[in-house]
Amino acid sequence: KQEVTQIPAALSVPEGENLVLNCSFTDSAIYNLQWFRQDPGKGLTSLLLIQSSQREQTSGRLNASLDKSSGRSTLYIAASQPGDSATYLCAVGGDNRKLIWGLGTSLAVNP
Amino acid sequence: NAGVTQTPKFRVLKTGQSMTLLCAQDMNHEYMYWYRQDPGMGLRLIHYSVGEGTTAKGEVPDGYNVSRLKKQNFLLGLESAAPSQTSVYFCASSLSTTGTNEQFFGPGTRLTVL
Numbered sequence: 346k347q348e349v350t351q352i353p354a355a356l357s358v359p360e361g362e363n364l365v366l367n368c369s370f371t372d373s374a375i376y377n378l379q380w381f382r383q384d385p386g387k388g389l390t391s392l393l394l395i396q397s398s399q400r401e402q403t404s405g406r407l408n409a410s411l412d413k414s415s416g417r418s419t420l421y422i423a424a425s426q427p428g429d430s431a432t433y434l435c436a437v438g439g440d441n442r443k444l445i446w447g448l449g450t451s452l453a454v455n456p
Numbered sequence: 457n458a459g460v461t462q463t464p465k466f467r468v469l470k471t472g473q474s475m476t477l478l479c480a481q482d483m484n485h486e487y488m489y490w491y492r493q494d495p496g497m498g499l500r501l502i503h504y505s506v507g508e509g510t511t512a513k514g515e516v517p518d519g520y521n522v523s524r525l526k527k528q529n530f531l532l533g534l535e536s537a538a539p540s541q542t543s544v545y546f547c548a549s550s551l552s553t554t555g556t557n558e559q560f561f562g563p564g565t566r567l568t569v570l
Contacts, residue, residue, distance in 0.1 A: 377557060388546060389561040434499075442487065442550070442557050443514070446499040 347372045349437050351447035358425055359455050366420040366450045368435030373413045379444065380409050380420050381434040389434065393420070425454045457482050460562035462547050468568045469537045477532040477565050479547030487550040488530040489514075489559065490522060492543040499546065505530055537569045 348371045358364055368378070377396050381389040393402045393409040395418070401410040408421040422429060432451045436444040460481045469475055479488065490502040501514030505524040519541060521533045530549075534541060544566050548559040 379558065381561075388563040389548075391558055391560060394558045436499075436559075438557055443501060443504070444499075444559060448496070448498045 347375075347437060347439060347445045349435060349445050349447040351433075351435055351450050353450060354448065355451040355453075357453040357455060360425060360427060362425050362454075364422050364425055364452075366422070366433050366435075366452070368418040368420070368447055370416045370418075370437045370445075372439075373416055374439070375413065375437050376440050376442065377438040378409075378411055378418050379436045379438065380407075380418075381436065383432045383434060383449070385431075392433075422452075425452075427454050427456050430454050459483065460547055460549055460560050462545075462562035462565050464565060465563065466566045468570065469534075470570050471538060473537050474533070474535050475537065475567075476534075477545055477547075477567075479530045479532070479549075479562060480528055481530075481547075481549040481560075482528060483549060483551070483560065484527070485549035485551050485560075486527075487557070487559075488524065489548040489550075490520070490530065490532045491546045491548065492516065493546060493564075494543050502532065502545075537567075539569045541567065542569045543567060 350369045379394045380392045395411040406423040432449040434449045435447040463478045489504040491499045500516045503522040505511045508527040511522045523531045547562040550557045550559045
Protein backbone atom coordinates (compact mmCIF):
# COMPACT_ATOMS: atom_id res chain seq x y z
CA LYS A 346 0.00 0.00 0.00
CA GLN A 347 1.40 3.38 -1.02
CA GLU A 348 2.21 5.75 1.82
CA VAL A 349 3.37 9.33 1.42
CA THR A 350 5.31 11.21 4.08
CA GLN A 351 6.27 14.87 4.15
CA ILE A 352 9.03 16.19 6.35
CA PRO A 353 9.16 18.60 8.06
CA ALA A 354 5.56 19.09 9.16
CA ALA A 355 6.25 22.78 9.74
CA LEU A 356 8.98 25.17 8.70
CA SER A 357 9.67 28.80 9.51
CA VAL A 358 12.31 30.73 7.57
CA PRO A 359 13.36 34.35 7.07
CA GLU A 360 12.50 36.06 3.82
CA GLY A 361 15.02 35.50 1.03
CA GLU A 362 16.12 32.06 2.12
CA ASN A 363 16.24 29.15 -0.30
CA LEU A 364 14.45 26.12 1.07
CA VAL A 365 13.68 22.48 0.33
CA LEU A 366 10.53 20.57 1.17
CA ASN A 367 10.68 16.79 1.18
CA CYS A 368 8.23 14.11 0.12
CA SER A 369 8.87 10.38 0.34
CA PHE A 370 6.78 7.46 -0.88
CA THR A 371 6.97 3.73 -0.22
CA ASP A 372 6.08 2.25 -3.64
CA SER A 373 8.23 3.38 -6.55
CA ALA A 374 5.68 2.21 -9.13
CA ILE A 375 4.09 5.61 -9.58
CA TYR A 376 2.37 7.28 -12.54
CA ASN A 377 3.15 10.84 -11.51
CA LEU A 378 3.74 13.12 -8.54
CA GLN A 379 2.04 16.42 -7.99
CA TRP A 380 2.89 19.31 -5.66
CA PHE A 381 0.07 21.57 -4.46
CA ARG A 382 -0.20 24.72 -2.42
CA GLN A 383 -3.04 25.34 0.03
CA ASP A 384 -3.67 28.69 1.66
CA PRO A 385 -5.60 28.75 4.96
CA GLY A 386 -9.29 28.16 4.38
CA LYS A 387 -8.78 27.87 0.65
CA GLY A 388 -8.66 25.21 -2.01
CA LEU A 389 -5.63 23.53 -3.54
CA THR A 390 -3.57 25.03 -6.32
CA SER A 391 -1.47 22.75 -8.49
CA LEU A 392 2.14 23.92 -8.58
CA LEU A 393 4.06 21.28 -10.47
CA LEU A 394 3.40 17.82 -11.87
CA ILE A 395 6.21 15.38 -12.63
CA GLN A 396 5.51 12.37 -14.79
CA SER A 397 7.17 9.10 -13.77
CA SER A 398 9.55 9.34 -16.74
CA GLN A 399 10.73 12.83 -15.76
CA ARG A 400 13.41 13.88 -13.27
CA GLU A 401 12.33 17.46 -12.58
CA GLN A 402 9.97 20.29 -13.42
CA THR A 403 10.45 24.02 -12.99
CA SER A 404 8.06 26.93 -12.71
CA GLY A 405 9.45 30.32 -11.82
CA ARG A 406 11.15 30.10 -8.41
CA LEU A 407 9.93 26.54 -7.90
CA ASN A 408 11.76 23.38 -8.88
CA ALA A 409 10.51 19.89 -8.16
CA SER A 410 12.66 16.79 -8.55
CA LEU A 411 11.74 13.13 -8.60
CA ASP A 412 13.88 10.09 -7.77
CA LYS A 413 11.64 7.06 -8.16
CA SER A 414 14.26 4.53 -7.17
CA SER A 415 14.73 6.11 -3.75
CA GLY A 416 11.06 7.04 -3.38
CA ARG A 417 11.72 10.74 -2.95
CA SER A 418 10.71 14.11 -4.34
CA THR A 419 11.84 17.56 -3.31
CA LEU A 420 10.30 20.96 -3.86
CA TYR A 421 12.89 23.70 -3.98
CA ILE A 422 11.75 27.29 -3.42
CA ALA A 423 14.29 29.94 -4.31
CA ALA A 424 14.45 33.36 -2.66
CA SER A 425 11.41 32.77 -0.47
CA GLN A 426 8.87 35.56 0.04
CA PRO A 427 6.17 36.13 2.69
CA GLY A 428 3.61 35.38 -0.03
CA ASP A 429 4.99 31.83 -0.20
CA SER A 430 3.58 31.15 3.28
CA ALA A 431 1.11 28.28 2.89
CA THR A 432 0.82 24.53 3.29
CA TYR A 433 2.53 22.51 0.58
CA LEU A 434 1.08 19.11 -0.22
CA CYS A 435 2.64 16.25 -2.13
CA ALA A 436 0.44 13.66 -3.87
CA VAL A 437 1.51 10.50 -5.66
CA GLY A 438 -0.54 9.16 -8.56
CA GLY A 439 -0.71 5.46 -9.31
CA ASP A 440 -1.71 3.76 -12.55
CA ASN A 441 -5.31 3.78 -11.28
CA ARG A 442 -5.10 7.59 -11.55
CA LYS A 443 -5.92 8.02 -7.88
CA LEU A 444 -3.78 10.29 -5.71
CA ILE A 445 -2.29 9.30 -2.37
CA TRP A 446 -1.59 12.34 -0.24
CA GLY A 447 0.97 13.43 2.30
CA LEU A 448 -0.09 15.52 5.29
CA GLY A 449 1.76 18.57 4.05
CA THR A 450 4.44 20.98 5.22
CA SER A 451 3.23 24.23 6.73
CA LEU A 452 5.61 26.99 5.62
CA ALA A 453 5.93 30.41 7.21
CA VAL A 454 8.21 32.96 5.55
CA ASN A 455 8.91 35.83 7.92
CA PRO A 456 9.57 39.39 6.67
CA ASN B 457 -13.08 29.59 -17.74
CA ALA B 458 -14.34 29.26 -14.20
CA GLY B 459 -12.43 25.99 -13.70
CA VAL B 460 -13.91 23.87 -10.90
CA THR B 461 -16.68 25.42 -8.84
CA GLN B 462 -18.45 24.10 -5.75
CA THR B 463 -21.72 25.04 -4.10
CA PRO B 464 -22.42 25.76 -1.35
CA LYS B 465 -19.28 27.20 0.26
CA PHE B 466 -20.52 26.65 3.81
CA ARG B 467 -23.30 24.60 5.36
CA VAL B 468 -24.45 23.64 8.83
CA LEU B 469 -26.64 20.56 9.20
CA LYS B 470 -28.29 18.79 12.07
CA THR B 471 -27.71 15.08 12.56
CA GLY B 472 -29.97 13.11 10.27
CA GLN B 473 -30.54 15.86 7.72
CA SER B 474 -29.66 15.35 4.08
CA MET B 475 -27.94 17.56 1.56
CA THR B 476 -26.28 17.57 -1.85
CA LEU B 477 -23.00 19.21 -2.74
CA LEU B 478 -22.61 20.29 -6.34
CA CYS B 479 -19.37 20.32 -8.30
CA ALA B 480 -19.16 21.78 -11.79
CA GLN B 481 -16.24 22.00 -14.21
CA ASP B 482 -16.04 23.76 -17.56
CA MET B 483 -12.77 22.18 -18.78
CA ASN B 484 -14.40 19.17 -20.49
CA HIS B 485 -12.59 16.85 -18.09
CA GLU B 486 -13.44 13.16 -18.06
CA TYR B 487 -12.45 12.36 -14.47
CA MET B 488 -14.01 13.95 -11.41
CA TYR B 489 -13.32 13.29 -7.73
CA TRP B 490 -14.73 14.05 -4.31
CA TYR B 491 -12.32 14.29 -1.36
CA ARG B 492 -12.68 15.17 2.29
CA GLN B 493 -9.95 16.88 4.28
CA ASP B 494 -9.68 16.46 8.03
CA PRO B 495 -6.93 17.66 10.41
CA GLY B 496 -4.21 15.06 10.80
CA MET B 497 -5.78 12.78 8.18
CA GLY B 498 -4.87 14.49 4.95
CA LEU B 499 -7.09 14.29 1.90
CA ARG B 500 -9.08 11.11 1.43
CA LEU B 501 -10.94 10.07 -1.71
CA ILE B 502 -14.67 9.52 -1.18
CA HIS B 503 -15.93 8.68 -4.70
CA TYR B 504 -14.78 9.33 -8.20
CA SER B 505 -16.07 9.16 -11.76
CA VAL B 506 -14.26 8.23 -14.96
CA GLY B 507 -16.98 9.63 -17.20
CA GLU B 508 -20.60 10.62 -17.59
CA GLY B 509 -22.90 8.03 -16.06
CA THR B 510 -20.16 6.18 -14.16
CA THR B 511 -19.11 6.35 -10.51
CA ALA B 512 -16.80 4.33 -8.28
CA LYS B 513 -15.96 4.10 -4.59
CA GLY B 514 -12.85 5.62 -3.16
CA GLU B 515 -11.17 5.18 0.19
CA VAL B 516 -14.01 6.40 2.46
CA PRO B 517 -17.34 6.00 0.60
CA ASP B 518 -19.64 5.00 3.47
CA GLY B 519 -22.43 7.47 4.19
CA TYR B 520 -22.10 9.19 0.81
CA ASN B 521 -23.65 8.74 -2.62
CA VAL B 522 -22.70 10.35 -5.91
CA SER B 523 -24.11 10.90 -9.36
CA ARG B 524 -22.62 12.01 -12.69
CA LEU B 525 -25.61 12.57 -14.96
CA LYS B 526 -23.81 15.23 -16.98
CA LYS B 527 -20.12 15.29 -17.84
CA GLN B 528 -19.62 18.71 -16.29
CA ASN B 529 -21.35 17.99 -12.98
CA PHE B 530 -20.55 15.65 -10.10
CA LEU B 531 -22.94 15.57 -7.13
CA LEU B 532 -22.13 14.33 -3.64
CA GLY B 533 -25.05 13.41 -1.41
CA LEU B 534 -25.34 12.84 2.29
CA GLU B 535 -28.57 10.98 2.98
CA SER B 536 -28.44 11.14 6.80
CA ALA B 537 -25.69 13.42 8.04
CA ALA B 538 -23.60 12.43 11.06
CA PRO B 539 -21.18 14.53 13.15
CA SER B 540 -18.33 12.37 11.77
CA GLN B 541 -19.04 13.91 8.38
CA THR B 542 -18.03 17.35 9.60
CA SER B 543 -15.20 18.17 7.23
CA VAL B 544 -14.04 20.25 4.31
CA TYR B 545 -15.08 18.69 1.01
CA PHE B 546 -13.12 19.24 -2.18
CA CYS B 547 -14.03 18.39 -5.72
CA ALA B 548 -11.39 17.90 -8.39
CA SER B 549 -11.26 17.06 -12.08
CA SER B 550 -8.67 15.81 -14.53
CA LEU B 551 -8.53 15.48 -18.28
CA SER B 552 -8.15 11.79 -19.08
CA THR B 553 -6.44 8.56 -18.25
CA THR B 554 -4.00 8.94 -21.14
CA GLY B 555 -2.87 12.43 -20.26
CA THR B 556 -0.89 13.74 -17.33
CA ASN B 557 -3.96 13.38 -15.11
CA GLU B 558 -3.15 16.66 -13.42
CA GLN B 559 -5.96 17.30 -10.98
CA PHE B 560 -7.58 20.72 -10.60
CA PHE B 561 -9.46 21.56 -7.42
CA GLY B 562 -12.47 23.59 -6.44
CA PRO B 563 -12.47 26.02 -3.48
CA GLY B 564 -14.08 23.57 -1.08
CA THR B 565 -17.25 23.29 0.99
CA ARG B 566 -17.04 23.56 4.78
CA LEU B 567 -19.68 21.31 6.31
CA THR B 568 -20.53 21.19 9.99
CA VAL B 569 -22.92 18.54 11.31
CA LEU B 570 -24.29 19.24 14.76
